[in-house]
Amino acid sequence: MRPAPLRYAIRPLRPEAHLFEVSCTVAAPAPAGQRFALPAWIPGSYLIRDFARHVVAIRAEAGGKSVRLAKLDKHTWQAPPVKGALTVTCEVYAWDLSVRGAHLDTTHAFFNGASVFLRPLGHEEAPCLVDIQAPPGAAYADWRVASALAPARGEKGAAARHGFGLYRAENYDALIDHPVEMGNFTLGSFKACGVPHEIVVSGRHDCDMERLCADLKRICEWQIRFFGEPAPMARYVFLVTAVGDGYGGLEHRASTALLCARDDLPQRGMTGTPERYRTFLGLCSHEYFHTWNVKRIKPAAFTPYDLDAENHTTLLWAFEGFTSYYDDLALLRCGAIALDDWLALTAKNLANVSRGPGRLRQTLAESSFDAWSKFYRPDENTPNAVVSYYAKGALVALALDLTLRAGTQGRVALDDVMRALWERYGKTGRGVGESAHDSDIRRLAEELSGLSLKRFFDDAVYGTRDLPLARLLKPFGIALEWEAGKTPALGARTSDEGGFVKLATVYDGGPAQDAGLAAGDLLLALDGLRVAPATLDARLARRRPGDTLTVHAFRRDELMEFRVRLAPPTPETAHLTLAPRATAQARTLRRQWLGA
Ligand SMILES: [Zn+2]
Numbered sequence: 001m002r003p004a005p006l007r008y009a010i011r012p013l014r015p016e017a018h019l020f021e022v023s024c025t026v027a028a029p030a031p032a033g034q035r036f037a038l039p040a041w042i043p044g045s046y047l048i049r050d051f052a053r054h055v056v057a058i059r060a061e062a063g064g065k066s067v068r069l070a071k072l073d074k075h076t077w078q079a080p081p082v083k084g085a086l087t088v089t090c091e092v093y094a095w096d097l098s099v100r101g102a103h104l105d106t107t108h109a110f111f112n113g114a115s116v117f118l119r120p121l122g123h124e125e126a127p128c129l130v131d132i133q134a135p136p137g138a139a140y141a142d143w144r145v146a147s148a149l150a151p152a153r154g155e156k157g158a159a160a161r162h163g164f165g166l167y168r169a170e171n172y173d174a175l176i177d178h179p180v181e182m183g184n185f186t187l188g189s190f191k192a193c194g195v196p197h198e199i200v201v202s203g204r205h206d207c208d209m210e211r212l213c214a215d216l217k218r219i220c221e222w223q224i225r226f227f228g229e230p231a232p233m234a235r236y237v238f239l240v241t242a243v244g245d246g247y248g249g250l251e252h253r254a255s256t257a258l259l260c261a262r263d264d265l266p267q268r269g270m271t272g273t274p275e276r277y278r279t280f281l282g283l284c285s286h287e288y289f290h291t292w293n294v295k296r297i298k299p300a301a302f303t304p305y306d307l308d309a310e311n312h313t314t315l316l317w318a319f320e321g322f323t324s325y326y327d328d329l330a331l332l333r334c335g336a337i338a339l340d341d342w343l344a345l346t347a348k349n350l351a352n353v354s355r356g357p358g359r360l361r362q363t364l365a366e367s368s369f370d371a372w373s374k375f376y377r378p379d380e381n382t383p384n385a386v387v388s389y390y391a392k393g394a395l396v397a398l399a400l401d402l403t404l405r406a407g408t409q410g411r412v413a414l415d416d417v418m419r420a421l422w423e424r425y426g427k428t429g430r431g432v433g434e435s436a437h438d439s440d441i442r443r444l445a446e447e448l449s450g451l452s453l454k455r456f457f458d459d460a461v462y463g464t465r466d467l468p469l470a471r472l473l474k475p476f477g478i479a480l481e482w483e484a485g486k487t488p489a490l491g492a493r494t495s496d497e498g499g500f501v502k503l504a505t506v507y508d509g510g511p512a513q514d515a516g517l518a519a520g521d522l523l524l525a526l527d528g529l530r531v532a533p534a535t536l537d538a539r540l541a542r543r544r545p546g547d548t549l550t551v552h553a554f555r556r557d558e559l560m561e562f563r564v565r566l567a568p569p570t571p572e573t574a575h576l577t578l579a580p581r582a583t584a585q586a587r588t589l590r591r592q593w594l595g596a
Helices: 208-229 275-290 315-333 339-355 366-370 393-406 414-426 440-449 454-458 469-476 511-515 536-541 584-594
Strands: 006-014 019-026 034-037 055-062 066-067 070-073 076-078 087-092 102-103 106-112 128-132 144-147 165-169 178-182 185-193 195-203 234-241 249-252 257-262 478-484 492-497 498-505 523-528 547-553 559-567 571-578
Touching: 019 102, 034 393, 034 571, 066 440, 144 234, 178 195, 185 208, 195 208, 208 275, 208 315, 208 414, 234 275, 249 275, 257 275, 275 315, 315 366, 315 393, 315 414, 315 584, 339 393, 339 478, 339 571, 393 414, 393 440, 393 469, 393 584, 414 440, 440 454, 469 478, 469 584, 498 511, 511 559, 523 536
Parallel strands: 006 128, 195 234, 234 257
Antiparallel strands: 006 019, 019 087, 034 076, 055 066, 055 087, 070 076, 102 106, 106 178, 128 165, 144 178, 185 195, 249 257, 478 571, 492 498, 498 523, 523 547, 547 559
């Protein structure tokens, strides 16, 4: 027997107070007393967020009478045994303008289900109906609804497309995987391989929607064809919030929530693809690729998600890193950017990774596992201790792609591994298996290519050895060169703190650390002369490696003096260029890989 649907309702109760009212009705609550919980985190963003802390009031009723809830822990409530249906209603404070939570004011409403919808324990597989209601008052008469949630056709009160009313989700997991925007937004639409796509832009903006739709269509069609038609979703929605300054995205099974600066969006009459817009398209491409890679091809550890606590996996390098590799590669292959742009983006990522001493301390598998307590909770020591499973993961994807292509004379590529992951794991719902030092991804790549890749993965994912990218790129006629910086190195990353030079990070084993300087120190003078953020580089550029500087700095309110021996400039910039005399074989391998 199919379980009775869970019935949810959400309405902006008082937009000016940023309060949603959210209710959940269970037709047949647990006889011993029904429990309800809010997720501790939102899938895709690996940090405990404790959404329940924004519940400002909660009440329950059954048979027209109120019943008392007992709170069991930070995010779980228990109702006593009741006869008939049980409704729990809470007020949720929503003032988080990010892609991960909920935000409500008099201009718009946005929410992720994970931050507002209670989960009745034991009813996770029941279908859900959710009544999305308009805020009260004539001021909101022009508000509409955007979401990949499907209107509950056939039910009384079903929503019309973009209307308020009843929507449906197949279960709780689906319910919290469809963020919702309400307001007076701009709507663009296009079809990609026959699948309806929408782009919804809220916030003030002057976006050229026609240009944006045309570019997104190209990217989406390339990705759908990459994995193979038909697309796994019946429709798809890009939910964009444009602000003065911001950047972020979160993937969902049939939509994505994006935050961007309004100037990242294309404007009418714009020619070419300026860097800011290219970055925005890269973000769209990234989240769209997740529709397959992480929303459907998932680590076994995520099937199902444990929404109560950290959900550890060693595989984020494959889900975030490989997605980061393909986000820009898709732009190149679909013609949205040129080869020179792609080479520059890849070189920049290479330089970023090689700047962080943390890459020599932490493996990608460890970085993935500890995402919750390290990558997502950065501090002054993060560059020394942590490697990004996004940035280095993308380089591992590049290195693996090159290894496969060169090792099989172009017969097998990472593309084939991704498609096999989709066929065997994504389509079947089987989770990608892992142990502490190995994964199904290694086995699959070996099976397809016939190559032995144990050593590759041991070094790249479970070790800290730098990837031999210069050597790997050579058979493709691409040269990697490093350019050193111009100034002797202080061994610190600095920031501007009210006109003072602040040491944001002191690099492990560098001159600043050797001298005793620490993160947080404010530099006042070099060799007795005042130094400021605007003059630091020029002052260092006049000195030579090996010179010793007297540095005066404040640590807290104590004036201190240090002797810093400057190091040679570090390699700062990577250049990737097409080798002028590439062999015909190299050109063929390159064409198969990059298209251009
Ligand atoms: Zn991602």
